[in-house]
Amino acid sequence: MAGNTTASASAPLSVIIIGCGRVAEKHLKAISKLKNLELKAVVDVNPDSAKRLLGSVKGFAGTKFYNDYKTAIDEVKPSIVSVTVPSGLHFQIAKYAMEHGCNLLLEKPMTMSVSEAREIFELSQKTGLKLAMGHIYRYLPIVGLVREDIAAGKYGKVTHGTIYVRWGHGEDYYKSAAWRGTWKSDGGALMNQTIHAIDLLVWLMGSEPEEASAMIAQRVRNIEAEDLGMAVLRLENGALAQIEGTTATVPSKHTAEFSVFCENGQLSMGLDSGKPHLNIFSVKPDGKLKKLNGYYIRRQFKEGGLFSYKCALNPHLGIYKDLSDSIIENKAPIADAYSGFSSVDTLLGIYRSAKEGRPVQLPLTDDFNSVDMTGFFD
Ligand SMILES: NC(=O)c1ccc[n+]([C@@H]2O[C@H](COP(=O)([O-])OP(=O)(O)OC[C@H]3O[C@@H](n4cnc5c(N)ncnc54)[C@H](O)[C@@H]3O)[C@@H](O)[C@H]2O)c1
Incomplete structure (x- = not known):
């Protein structure tokens, strides 16, 4: 060793x-x-x-x-x-x-x-x-706190969630390295640009995917894999998750957002050309909405200090800190090995569903590899 x-x-x-x-x-x-x-x-x-x-x-x-x-x-x-x-x-x-x-x-x-x-x-x-x-998204400020509260039932039953990742990349990006956009070494917009957002959505919703239905397309980028993908997941707890991931949008306008909808409240967080937005609220007993943005911002500062906000600028800072704490304290990292396996399984289930034109059960029981998509757009 x-x-x-x-x-x-x-x-x-x-x-x-x-x-x-x-x-x-x-x-x-x-x-x-x-x-x-x-x-x-x-x-x-x-x-x-x-x-x-x-x-x-x-x-x-x-x-x-x-x-x-x-x-x-x-x-x-x-x-x-x-x-x-x-x-x-x-x-x-x-x-x-x-x-x-x-x-x-x-x-x-x-x-x-x-x-x-x-x-x-x-x-x-x-x-x-x-x-x-x-x-990276698991290490953004506030998401961990909201996840704890969703899991503790503060917002009631999770009904569904959505993500969009409209991360436009032009030909210059794809031409910058031969592996980009290939089935063997990269996959397309879902496998590269959207997989960590899928991981985040499923993590927040607190249940594992059990079925994937998907379509993928090649719209404007000259690559082997998809530049646009849409999928619906059914989770084990019955909630549905809707996914849109693309690099076919305008490269100078990157936008991404995830939302989780619950019986008694909802959360949306996102980025629009580098500007973050946040909208979290619950429903009071009288039916009025209670805005919770300030509550979470203050709580995050109290529990994570300035460091947790620095992670918004470079989430890898949070990943390294968490990994070194995990080694020293012998505990699991926030984005652990299981999250790596589960997100690959979900992503490849999405590709398989697109390829075979049918809903696919998860986890996959036999092997599927991104190269099995070779020739899909020919
Ligand atoms: N988490 C994130 O936010 C995030 C963001 C971007 C990329 N990524 C991931 O990071 C990985 C790299 O992406 P990138 O955009 O930095 O790619 P890149 O092409 O810019 O860099 C890859 C580097 O690896 C080197 N390399 C290739 N083969 C090697 C080998 N056998 N041994 C050592 N070095 C080798 C290349 O020469 C190159 O310098 C990908 O898996 C990508 O999905 C993650």
Whole structure:
């Protein structure tokens, strides 16, 4: 075993980042803000990407570089391996890291197939290593508090939920790396841009998906996978969830919103071109609405302090803090390994439903892989 499964509260936890592209910069910024983490090395097949990443945040220019992840893990023996490579490579690196005793911060989606996601989840159970998923929305301020209150029944029965992720990306984005928009390494707007919002919605609604019905389309982007997807999930508690995810909208106007509707109240949170909005209310006994935005903002500040609001700007800060606390205190991260497995299973159930033109039962009982969608739009 190369890495550490346990750690003391005083010694910093060693970290290596594997994959020095776009999202790695958010990881590096988060690591730079947390005193109990120490970046020991970065890995990339392209030395220029590593150089660019290390130059993007002050104080990291001299960090050790490797071009092979196995050598880096074997030599550095880090406590935490952060996996920020193209999605089709997540499985092999996550598996190698856990088999060598490392905790993981694994970017979404966990893997590209149900069997691989199950294997990674089971490996985390077997080894006791901590695995935090890059499901950023779970780390936004207020959502955790609202989830507790929904689960405690404060809003009554959950009836349904909706999300839209209208995250326009132009051809420049898709052309920036060959893996983007391919069935093998990325998937489309649902698998890449929407999976963490699906994870959040299901988490807030407090029940697992048991059936998916979906359609996907290619509208304007020149990619192999979908640039638009719509799905309906039925959850085990009987609630329905409606999903819209697309990159076919105007790239200069990114909007996303999730809403949960309950018998006695509702919650909506979202972003419109970088501006957050929030609308939470419950119903008073006299039938009037009680606005709860201020209550949650104050409560979040009281319980999470300024740090929790900083996570709104870079949720990876929250993921790293939570992962290091989980290692030190031996508890499950907020976006744990199960959330990685479950969201991949749901997403691939959505793809399978679109492919086969019928509702699909979840969890999937046999394997399904994003590459099984190859040729869907031909
Ligand atoms: N949680 C989030 O908010 C979020 C946001 C963006 C991307 N992501 C996820 O992060 C991952 C990376 O996305 P990105 O946009 O940063 O991609 P990117 O293409 O910008 O960066 C990927 C990097 O990995 C490197 N790489 C490729 N193969 C490698 C290998 N075998 N060993 C080491 N390095 C290798 C590439 O050279 C590149 O520098 C994807 O899985 C994506 O879904 C998550």
